[in-house]
Amino acid sequence: MDLSHQWTSFLENATEEEQEVAALFLESMKRKKTGENGTHIGALMGVTSKFQEPNILKMTIPNTELLQNSLEILHGGITATLLDSAMGTLAFKLIPEDKAAVTTEMKINYVAKGIGTHFDCVASVIHQGSKLLVMEGKVYRSDHTLIAHATGSFFIIPKKR
Amino acid sequence: MDLSHQWTSFLENATEEEQEVAALFLESMKRKKTGENGTHIGALMGVTSKFQEPNILKMTIPNTELLQNSLEILHGGITATLLDSAMGTLAFKLIPEDKAAVTTEMKINYVAKGIGTHFDCVASVIHQGSKLLVMEGKVYRSDHTLIAHATGSFFIIPKKR
Amino acid sequence: MDLSHQWTSFLENATEEEQEVAALFLESMKRKKTGENGTHIGALMGVTSKFQEPNILKMTIPNTELLQNSLEILHGGITATLLDSAMGTLAFKLIPEDKAAVTTEMKINYVAKGIGTHFDCVASVIHQGSKLLVMEGKVYRSDHTLIAHATGSFFIIPKKR
Amino acid sequence: MDLSHQWTSFLENATEEEQEVAALFLESMKRKKTGENGTHIGALMGVTSKFQEPNILKMTIPNTELLQNSLEILHGGITATLLDSAMGTLAFKLIPEDKAAVTTEMKINYVAKGIGTHFDCVASVIHQGSKLLVMEGKVYRSDHTLIAHATGSFFIIPKKR
Numbered sequence: 311m312d313l314s315h316q317w318t319s320f321l322e323n324a325t326e327e328e329q330e331v332a333a334l335f336l337e338s339m340k341r342k343k344t345g346e347n348g349t350h351i352g353a354l355m356g357v358t359s360k361f362q363e364p365n366i367l368k369m370t371i372p373n374t375e376l377l378q379n380s381l382e383i384l385h386g387g388i389t390a391t392l393l394d395s396a397m398g399t400l401a402f403k404l405i406p407e408d409k410a411a412v413t414t415e416m417k418i419n420y421v422a423k424g425i426g427t428h429f430d431c432v433a434s435v436i437h438q439g440s441k442l443l444v445m446e447g448k449v450y451r452s453d454h455t456l457i458a459h460a461t462g463s464f465f466i467i468p469k470k471r
Numbered sequence: 472m473d474l475s476h477q478w479t480s481f482l483e484n485a486t487e488e489e490q491e492v493a494a495l496f497l498e499s500m501k502r503k504k505t506g507e508n509g510t511h512i513g514a515l516m517g518v519t520s521k522f523q524e525p526n527i528l529k530m531t532i533p534n535t536e537l538l539q540n541s542l543e544i545l546h547g548g549i550t551a552t553l554l555d556s557a558m559g560t561l562a563f564k565l566i567p568e569d570k571a572a573v574t575t576e577m578k579i580n581y582v583a584k585g586i587g588t589h590f591d592c593v594a595s596v597i598h599q600g601s602k603l604l605v606m607e608g609k610v611y612r613s614d615h616t617l618i619a620h621a622t623g624s625f626f627i628i629p630k631k632r
Numbered sequence: 633m634d635l636s637h638q639w640t641s642f643l644e645n646a647t648e649e650e651q652e653v654a655a656l657f658l659e660s661m662k663r664k665k666t667g668e669n670g671t672h673i674g675a676l677m678g679v680t681s682k683f684q685e686p687n688i689l690k691m692t693i694p695n696t697e698l699l700q701n702s703l704e705i706l707h708g709g710i711t712a713t714l715l716d717s718a719m720g721t722l723a724f725k726l727i728p729e730d731k732a733a734v735t736t737e738m739k740i741n742y743v744a745k746g747i748g749t750h751f752d753c754v755a756s757v758i759h760q761g762s763k764l765l766v767m768e769g770k771v772y773r774s775d776h777t778l779i780a781h782a783t784g785s786f787f788i789i790p791k792k793r
Numbered sequence: 794m795d796l797s798h799q800w801t802s803f804l805e806n807a808t809e810e811e812q813e814v815a816a817l818f819l820e821s822m823k824r825k826k827t828g829e830n831g832t833h834i835g836a837l838m839g840v841t842s843k844f845q846e847p848n849i850l851k852m853t854i855p856n857t858e859l860l861q862n863s864l865e866i867l868h869g870g871i872t873a874t875l876l877d878s879a880m881g882t883l884a885f886k887l888i889p890e891d892k893a894a895v896t897t898e899m900k901i902n903y904v905a906k907g908i909g910t911h912f913d914c915v916a917s918v919i920h921q922g923s924k925l926l927v928m929e930g931k932v933y934r935s936d937h938t939l940i941a942h943a944t945g946s947f948f949i950i951p952k953k954r
């Protein structure tokens with residue numbers, strides 16, 4: 311049975327929730343295909359981002375059941391992914407074009423439940439050195455409550471061709 | 472156009488890579504449906520886990536393109552998700568049944584590239600108190616190289632009914 | 633030989649640097665005796681602190697050879713002590729009088745060399761919960777360069793009588 | 794009044810506790826003078842250390858009132874200093890003689906009260922790269938209870954001449 315038939319067969323007996331998730335998967339594939347998101351994870355999370363002056367990046371994701379733990383709260387790993395992505399994206403913007411930035415460490419304090427309609431992550435710079443960037447990231451839920459705070463270190467290395 | 476037709480239509484023009492990803496999505500939906508995985512994220516990652524004595528949990532994920540960053544390396548956020556899940560699952564095993572454990576903080580050191588066929592995360596206990604658990608997690612790639620080390624704190628709270 | 637004679641005997645053959653250090657020790661004993669500092673460590677570091685609105689604490693120490701590592705740079709452990717003290721002092725201010733705050737974890741990023749005439753540590757609040765406070769601390773040297781950034785968690789517990 | 798007279802004058806009216814502290818200060822000056830300790834802080838803490846195979850360092854300090862907070866518990870900053878010193882000393886042992894190791898970040902989990910007669914810190918290696926070392930440190934009190942756990946990153950840099 312080919313893949314289309316497998317999907318069709320699965321969807322015939324799918325619950326409403328499963329159909330929603332299947333729709334989220336399809337949307338994420340399209341976002342990846344169009345280049346709207348560079349990675350499958352970014353596409354699954356529905357990441358959008360915007361640089362703000364000076365040296366601030368705001369990255370936003372909608373809250374979907376895809377991203378939740380079994381208590382229907384944003385999974386701490388997704389919060390970490392959002393923070394790493396936002397701090398890393400900002401790091402890349404701050405370094406020369408022939409360099410790359412890799413996360414060497416990250417620490418996250420989880421301070422409130424991740425609930426609501428969407429999450430905003432604000433990344434900023436703590437220290438910019440020639441070899442290392444130290445970044446800060448904060449995640450807010452839609453009612454503006456801080457849910458997580460992070461600091462991370464990014465090594466600046468030559469970009470592979 | 473209903474969802475089945477949308478999937479069929481998407482898959483008609485899909486690249487080989489997109490078909491692979493679509494197959495991964497479908498498999499993850501099935502793992503979630505059967506209860507093999509409790510969350511969509513766990514299902515997308517293909518998480519399996521096994522307790523080892525004494526008080527050790529080993530959690531394994533296959534390496535798929537779904538989990539990679541744009542450099543085809545395991546996304547640091549997925550590494551974080553694996554660590555949080557493994558330490559949290561072990562935490563839940565160590566506390567009374569009427570209690571829950573929530574991550575209050577986690578710090579990760581990323582020490583080598585996440586490449587290879589699969590990743591093993593080994594979670595263990597640093598300190599078990601009556602209110603707080605401090606856990607350690609280590610992620611190894613298939614050639615047994617350590618790729619990440621984490622410590623995390625888990626609050627022990629009454630379980631919601 | 634009693635303690636006074638031992639000190640006198642030591643100081644007779646002391647280098648200029650040793651005399652300076654002996655003078656710093658004596659000053660610290662006086663600061664502890666008068667209650668200017670509550671602990672010997674605080675007295676040795678010459679800690680002074682001042683609350684600033686809203687919910688900000690500034691703690692200052694002079695740079696002395698007592699506090700330096702073998703490279704004549706502020707010892708990372710002293711930086712940590714300053715950060716823990718400042719964040720902890722602020723935590724105590726924010727909680728009810730019958731409560732105490734204890735550090736459960738702290739993470740420090742060291743970003744520049746600790747040199748200059750003195751160091752200012754600015755502590756502020758990231759999150760204030762009923763059981764846990766998450767604090768931020770920044771240490772600046774006298775030329776206003778950030779040398780260290782920290783986040784820390786403080787448990788709120790009943791005060792012992 | 795010269796320094797000897799100032800010390801003599803202070804000691805005439807000193808409490809028993811102050812005399813003990815003055816004796817600790819004098820001992821620490823002697824340990825620094827003989828080179829038993831390389832820094833004043835190390836001397837004040839009474840640090841001794843011993844390498845253990847393979848790539849393990851054990852650093853020990855006695856518990857004295859000099860090192861305690863106002864609750865007569867080992868000051869968290871001193872715990873941090875012990876951890877940074879032990880991990881850093883081990884780092885220096887592992888790198889070529891023309892290199893130095895500097896702490897770039899450290900995270901500590903405090904898990905039990907620092908009480909008892911002395912404290913042992915055991916430092917070991919999590920990852921040894923060509924540019925970065927990631928170390929682990931554990932502090933035990935004299936009854937063998939773990940009181941603190943740390944991880945830290947050390948940059949390997951050319952040694953200044």
